[in-house]
Each structure stands twice: as C-alpha cells, then as structure tokens.
Amino acid sequence: MKTVFGIDVSSRKSNVCIMVNGRKVNDYAISNDMVGFNQLLDDLKQVTNPQIIFEATGVYSRRLQAFLDMHDLRYVMMNPLEAKRKTKDDLHQNKTDKLDAMYLAKMQSEHPQRLAYVQSEEYQELMANNRIYEQASHDLITNKNRLHKAIQLTFPEIEHLLANPRGKNYWSIVLKFPHPNIVLETKEADIIDFLKSLSGIGEKRANDLAQRLIRLAKLAPKRDLEILKSIPGIAENTALRIISELGDIRRFNNPNQLNAFVGVDPQVYESGNLTAHLSISKRGTAIGRKVLYLAINQIQSAKKVGNPCHIADYYEKRKRSSETASHKKAAIASIHKLLRTIFALITNDQLYSYDIAKHNQRLLS
Structure with a gap:
C-alpha cells in the first residue's frame, strides 16, 4: 500500500492531502507550528514508509523541513517551477491551497520523485x-x-x-x-x-x-546651498534636493561629466559614415533629472514675476526657434544650461548675477 502526503505550505498554515494508492482519502489544514506539525506526525506514524511531498517556499517550508528532519522522515521537496512544469497537463482553473496539495500528492502517486537526501546535522548547520x-x-x-x-x-x-x-x-x-x-x-x-x-x-x-x-x-554644502538659492526660482527645498542628488560638484572636471552623471548627455549612434544624435542617455539618477526639470519650471515662473534669469531667456529662445519645439525638449536643453551654470558658480565660489550671466556667457555657457 502506497500512502502519499501532499502538503501545500503557506505563511501561516499548510494544507495536507492524503492519497492511498492514488485515491484521496483525507484532506485538512494544519497550523505551521509545533501543534500543527504534531497533528501531521500522528497521521504519519500510522503509515509504514509514508511518502511526503511539498514545494520549497523559502522560510515557510524550512520549518516543516526541519521538523521532518528531526523525526528522520524522508520527503520530496520540489522546486515550485519544476512542480508547475510536471503538473502542466493537469492544469486547473481554480487555484486553491487545497487543490495544490492534492496535485502534489497525485503527482507523487503517479510519477514518484526521488526522496531528498537528508544530510548530517553538521552539513545542514553549515548551509x-x-x-x-x-x-x-x-x-x-x-x-x-x-x-x-x-x-x-x-x-x-x-x-x-x-x-x-x-x-x-x-x-x-x-x-x-x-x-x-x-x-x-x-x-x-x-x-x-x-x-x-x-x-x-x-x-x-x-x-x-x-x-x-x-x-x-x-567647503561644505552650506555655501553650495547659498549659491544655488541665488539662482532666481530656486528656493531652499529645491536647492537641497539638487545638492542631495548631485553631491559635491567639485569632484567633476567639467560640465560634460556633470551632464553624464545626471544622464542628460545625448546618445550618439555611429555606423560607417552615419552619425546620429539620439535622445538623452538617462544613465544617471532619474530623481535628479526630475528635480532639475522642476527647477526649470520654477525658473520660468520666477521670470514671470520679475526675477529674470538667463536660463529662462534661453528656454524661451529654444521655444521660439521652432514652432514645433515641445516644452520637454526646451526644458532638457535648459537643464544643460542650468548644470553648466551650477558648475561654474560653485567651482568659482560666486553667487548668481543676471547681469554677469547675460554679459559673460563665456563663463556661464
């Protein structure tokens, strides 16, 4: 007589299905603790050489595995993907823990899997x-x-x-x-x-x-914060977020490295004689790009209430240069300008001045 215990293990309970010679004779649920495991043990002791099968479900199944090892009971511990593959011919539309336990028992009854080798306690402890x-x-x-x-x-x-x-x-x-x-x-x-x-x-x-x-x-960010806040439209919250995402600007050798760090540098595709400039690389921090995009909008809003900024001028120029130019494209181009401005201001330790920016584009370009 061949008796199989199919066990579907979940976080708090396990469903048990008992099959004798391929026919289900009982099913029930047990708690995943010593009370539930001892209930299972009482049924296992009534059978000679019971076959036990369950899926490996991480920490949940390890408790059951340890209990079975403690009582020298052999079992089959299936990889969940392997169990799914082996039961694909018996797919059922309604998936329940009770049915899963039954399908495990049915699989072991019809297509017996090799029982797991129980290693010595020393090897189990090492693992x-x-x-x-x-x-x-x-x-x-x-x-x-x-x-x-x-x-x-x-x-x-x-x-x-x-x-x-x-x-x-x-x-x-x-x-x-x-x-x-x-x-x-x-x-x-x-x-x-x-x-x-x-x-x-x-x-x-x-x-x-x-x-x-x-x-x-x-050289700490206190001065960096003061410099960023001097740019019209950038208040303390946005300035802090920019510093937190960009870190110490002085570690970059040039603005291009800063662009690449943020991920607004353009991708270049080369094949033979063809060279094409694609969209931005997006290799850097997505949150950093989001904060800088927000900063461009704030700089635009500041200009509308009488706080001019050469970056806002640049944005409007890009928008005017093409009737089809989208806000996003103009904003990305303006982020380049903003990053070059931030790099120049911090590395030169100076506050923003619209007059200097307007008349000295060589420094802040």
Missing part, C-alpha cells in the same frame, strides 16, 4: 550559517549604500579625505564627524588625537589629515 552570512553581506552592502546617500546630504566632501573612502578608518571618521559643523566645532588637537587612535595613522599623518578635514568642512 544555514552560509545563508545567514549571505544575507548579512547583502545587508552590509545595502546599509553602506544608504549611508553613502546620507553622507551626500550632510558632508559629501569627507569622501575626499582618504584615498580609500570605504575602509575601516574612513567609516570611523564618518561616525565621529558626520557633519562639517562637528569638525569646525572640535579643537584641532582633539581631532588629531582621535585620528592617531586609528589603525596605521601616526603623528604626521594625523596632523595632515586633520588639516585636510578642516579644509573640507569649510
């Missing part, structure tokens, strides 16, 4: 620990990326302090000085003492790093 290690590594990378984004908001210049802004010493410094104001409010001698306490940093290097850290703190 479990490796999964934990993999998850911890993933979480570490995720948290480092989040921290990097946070630093772009508070103290992006600190990334220029060390050659390797990812090592243990770097993160220790970031933890101690997450904001430029903290650096400027700390005595230089105390900064040096802290740096000397880090691995591999001696007296001379600590002095050099302290001086550099103080210089970087003085």
